[in-house]
Amino acid sequence: MIGAKLGQQLARAGSLGGRSIDHLHLADIAEPGTQLTAGFEVETVVADLARPEVASRLVAERPETIFHLAAVVSGEAEEDLDKGYRVNLDGTRCLLEAIRALDGDYRPRLVFASSIAVFGAPLPDVIGDDFRTVPRTSYGTQKAMCELLLSDYTRRGIVDGVAIRLPTISVRPGTPNRAASGFFSSIIREPLNGRVATLPVPEEIRHWHASPRAAVAFLVHAATIDSGLLGDERCLTMPGVSVTVAGQIEALRRVAGADAVGLIRREPDPSVLEMIASWPREFDTSRASALGFRAEETYEEIIGVYVEDELGGTLPVAGP
Amino acid sequence: MIGAKLGQQLARAGSLGGRSIDHLHLADIAEPGTQLTAGFEVETVVADLARPEVASRLVAERPETIFHLAAVVSGEAEEDLDKGYRVNLDGTRCLLEAIRALDGDYRPRLVFASSIAVFGAPLPDVIGDDFRTVPRTSYGTQKAMCELLLSDYTRRGIVDGVAIRLPTISVRPGTPNRAASGFFSSIIREPLNGRVATLPVPEEIRHWHASPRAAVAFLVHAATIDSGLLGDERCLTMPGVSVTVAGQIEALRRVAGADAVGLIRREPDPSVLEMIASWPREFDTSRASALGFRAEETYEEIIGVYVEDELGGTLPVAGP
Numbered sequence: 001m002i003g004a005k006l007g008q009q010l011a012r013a014g015s016l017g018g019r020s021i022d023h024l025h026l027a028d029i030a031e032p033g034t035q036l037t038a039g040f041e042v043e044t045v046v047a048d049l050a051r052p053e054v055a056s057r058l059v060a061e062r063p064e065t066i067f068h069l070a071a072v073v074s075g076e077a078e079e080d081l082d083k084g085y086r087v088n089l090d091g092t093r094c095l096l097e098a099i100r101a102l103d104g105d106y107r108p109r110l111v112f113a114s115s116i117a118v119f120g121a122p123l124p125d126v127i128g129d130d131f132r133t134v135p136r137t138s139y140g141t142q143k144a145m146c147e148l149l150l151s152d153y154t155r156r157g158i159v160d161g162v163a164i165r166l167p168t169i170s171v172r173p174g175t176p177n178r179a180a181s182g183f184f185s186s187i188i189r190e191p192l193n194g195r196v197a198t199l200p201v202p203e204e205i206r207h208w209h210a211s212p213r214a215a216v217a218f219l220v221h222a223a224t225i226d227s228g229l230l231g232d233e234r235c236l237t238m239p240g241v242s243v244t245v246a247g248q249i250e251a252l253r254r255v256a257g258a259d260a261v262g263l264i265r266r267e268p269d270p271s272v273l274e275m276i277a278s279w280p281r282e283f284d285t286s287r288a289s290a291l292g293f294r295a296e297e298t299y300e301e302i303i304g305v306y307v308e309d310e311l312g313g314t315l316p317v318a319g320p
Numbered sequence: 321m322i323g324a325k326l327g328q329q330l331a332r333a334g335s336l337g338g339r340s341i342d343h344l345h346l347a348d349i350a351e352p353g354t355q356l357t358a359g360f361e362v363e364t365v366v367a368d369l370a371r372p373e374v375a376s377r378l379v380a381e382r383p384e385t386i387f388h389l390a391a392v393v394s395g396e397a398e399e400d401l402d403k404g405y406r407v408n409l410d411g412t413r414c415l416l417e418a419i420r421a422l423d424g425d426y427r428p429r430l431v432f433a434s435s436i437a438v439f440g441a442p443l444p445d446v447i448g449d450d451f452r453t454v455p456r457t458s459y460g461t462q463k464a465m466c467e468l469l470l471s472d473y474t475r476r477g478i479v480d481g482v483a484i485r486l487p488t489i490s491v492r493p494g495t496p497n498r499a500a501s502g503f504f505s506s507i508i509r510e511p512l513n514g515r516v517a518t519l520p521v522p523e524e525i526r527h528w529h530a531s532p533r534a535a536v537a538f539l540v541h542a543a544t545i546d547s548g549l550l551g552d553e554r555c556l557t558m559p560g561v562s563v564t565v566a567g568q569i570e571a572l573r574r575v576a577g578a579d580a581v582g583l584i585r586r587e588p589d590p591s592v593l594e595m596i597a598s599w600p601r602e603f604d605t606s607r608a609s610a611l612g613f614r615a616e617e618t619y620e621e622i623i624g625v626y627v628e629d630e631l632g633g634t635l636p637v638a639g640p
Contacts, residue, residue: 081420081476100401121552132452134471136552141472145465151454152461156401232441232456 001172002113002215003069004032009216011038016065017224027058029070029087049091055098062106065223068095069113073179077139088142096149100158110150111222112163114235116208118144121278129237129287136278147235154234162222162230164288167210167240167295170248171306180275184209187245188252188303191260194316200269203246206281210240210295211305218293225291233287239295241302242282251299255307256315321492322433322535323389324352329536331358336385337544347378349390349407369411375418382426385543388415389433393499397459408462416469420478430470431542432483434555436528438464441598449557449607456598467555474554482542482550484608487530487560487615490568491626500595504529507565508572508623511580514636520589523566526601530560530615531625541613549611559615561622562602571619575627576635 007026015021024038027045036042047054049070059066070091077084092112099108119127120136133144147163154161171192172185183200184207190197210218218238230236243251253261285293296302307313327346335341344358347365356362367374369390379386390411397404412432419428439447440456453464467483474481491512492505503520504527510517530538538558550556563571573581605613616622627633 130452132450134553135468136475138472138476141468145468148455148461148465148468152458155456156458233454 001174002166002169002212002219003028003067004034004036005212006067006069006216006219007036007038007042009220011036011040011042014039016220023061023063025058025061025063027054027070048087050086050094052094052097055091055094056101059095059098059102059108062102063108065109065111066095066099067111067113067219067223068092069219071113072139074115074117074137074139075180075182077142078137078180081138084138084142088139089145092146093149096153096159100153107157107160109223109227110159110161111219112146112150112161113219114143114147114163114165115140116165116167116237116280116283118147118165119280123278123280126282126284127237127280128284151232151234155232160227161234162225162227163235164218164222164293165235165237166215166218167208167238169212169215170209170302171310172212173306173310180272181207181279183272184245184248187264188248189306191252191263192256192303192306192311192315194263196263196265198267199245199264200267200272201245201276202268202273203249204244205273205276206242206244207276208240208242208280208283209248209299209302210238211302213305213309214238214240214295218295221291221293229291236288236291236293237283237285238288239285239293240283241296241299243299248299251303254300255303321494322486322489322532322539323348323387324354324356325532326387326389326536326539327356327358327362329540331356331360331362334359336540343381343383345378345381345383347374347390368407370406370414372414372417375411375414376421379415379418379422379428382422383428385429385431386415386419387431387433387539387543388412389539391433392459394435394437394457394459395500397462398457398500401458404458404462408459409465412466413469416473416479420473427477427480429543429547430479430481431539432466432470432481433539434463434467434483434485435460436485436487436557436600436603438467438485439600443598443600446602446604447557447600448604471552471554475552480547481554482545482547483555484538484542484613485555485557486535486538487528487558489532489535490529490622491630492532493626493630500592501527501599503592504565504568507584508568509626511572511583512576512623512626512631512635514583516583516585518587519565519584520587520592521565521596522588522593523569524564525593525596526562526564527596528560528562528600528603529619529622530558531622533625533629534558534560534615538613538615541611545611553607556608556611556613557603557605558608559605559613560603561616561619563619568619571623574620575623 021040023041072087117140118133150161168181170185171188187197341360343361392407437460438453470481488501490505491508496502507517
């Protein structure tokens with residue numbers, strides 16, 4: 001989803017960091033839903049990055065910038081240990097090794113989409129930039145291992161890596177994915193589309209959000225920033241909005257009215273609650289902010305992005 | 321070296337955690353220097369753990385306790401990226417996967433020898449138990465990745481893992497290995513044996529030490545402790561002695577006199593200094609101490625262990 005939106009953004013801009021784009025190579029395990037139209041050459045590859053020859057083929061033309069978003073999401077990585085490690089860890093390692101195998105002074109900017117799932121309980125109310133990465137899920141473990149790899153390969157001069165820990169992305173468009181965090185989006189998206197949504201946790205649950213548009217902006221900024229400013233610290237927690245579920249619902253009420261809010265059904269699910277209770281609630285992202293990464297300021301803005309980008313700016317249900 | 325000493329200790333004790341040992345399987349990439357004699361069956365395997373079939377064969381008999389010490393040391397892991405990742409990371413992963421592949425309720429205690437190299441600059445004077453693991457070497461990266469793997473496989477019930485971050489082990493017997501920290505041992509060992517030693521760094525350099533005997537005791541304690549006491553925190557920094565090079569030399573003087581100290585040649589090496597300057601100096605290991613892990617209290621004790629265990633209790637050079 002973020003990858004597709006990034007592709008659209010690059011196509012719209014036609015350039016990255018002030019340099020025009022000649023060629024975009026899109027690789028995914030699945031056929032893309034829609035074809036990207038751009039003013040530059042777009043090549044789509046359906047392949048498994050965790051196979052070394054695939055990674056080699058992808059980097060053979062020595063792209064200057066690589067965005068590595070590939071991921072088995074949290075729920076699936078927890079259910080299928082093999083698949084999670086193979087795609088999330090081995091895929092990243094194959095990519096790094098394919099880059100290393102190229103001789104000469106090839107050293108691409110590699111932007112890696114990490115996750116706040118690298119942080120696990122016990123967590124403070126506000127997590128600082130230097131907080132330890134001790135995940136409590138296989139997904140978070142795989143992301144934390146990739147951060148370590150990226151940092152080491154960067155230190156060794158093989159890539160110019162930047163890992164950005166994305167907040168939970170909301171409001172996600174489309175249908176729910178297998179991420180355990182899916183309800184954070186669906187309690188907003190479904191009512192905005194006149195459909196019922198299920199809320200499995202109490203309204204006091206606080207979490208860390210940014211819009212898909214902010215996520216794309218993070219990726220672009222990570223690709224274009226002077227990486228000398230990062231020094232050895234190549235892993236950055238991205239800014240976001242810390243909001244309770246109650247705050248999300250209040251924002252929904254302000255944007256779409258009480259009828260929309262009425263579509264949310266409370267169906268407490270202890271297993272989801274247990275998982276979510278150990279998740280991050282808020283971050284101090286001073287480092288990323290100082291480096292120019294920007295997210296929304298309020299959850300209402302985040303809903304506004306969904307309405308603009310996914311609903312063409314108008315609400316299917318009656319407003320207040 | 322630690323593996324051989326652990327084998328000797330197990331042979332002497334004949335038991336582990338109050339239970340008698342039936343069978344000891346020793347696996348190493350190289351033929352052991354001396355054969356272990358014990359009151360139980362000892363099997364020696366020379367094999368490469370990073371080959372999946374080797375790991376499978378090693379765990380086929382379902383050992384109750386596995387000590388995983390295998391490592392390409394820091395200097396070599398920095399020189400040979402392929403070998404370091406293959407042995408230090410893939411070897412550990414193959415072992416975990418081989419255990420997972422066994423059906424039934426097999427869940428061995430897996431004691432993993434990690435390292436304080438998981439911590440990298442910038443470092444505080446005293447590093448606490450919750451300090452972030454951001455290594456600055458490939459060796460430290462590989463150890464940190466293994467800690468993440470071990471924690472995840474433990475959380476998932478595949479192993480009952482305990483990772484112990486060993487201090488720099490001194491006084492190492494024998495000849496220097498390729499660890500960058502080798503001089504910390506050789507400035508003591510060589511003079512004690514009447515030989516000249518080279519000191520490549522200033523005497524103000526402070527570092528974190530424990531004896532080989534303490535390291536073996538850590539491993540045995542990690543193998544026998546009630547792991548329920550650890551909860552989810554499976555990675556523990558081990559206690560040690562924080563001492564400057566000057567303090568080491570003063571301890572040498574007290575143990576072996578001025579003549580021994582006179583055998584240390586100052587030959588500053590900026591490349592060693594640069595590496596060492598970013599190394600840990602001291603830890604607060606409250607967690608491990610509360611769990612009963614014990615090291616020496618002074619560097620003089622550490623020298624005493626070398627004299628007892630390696631020199632039969634007497635000094636080849638004249639005492640003070």
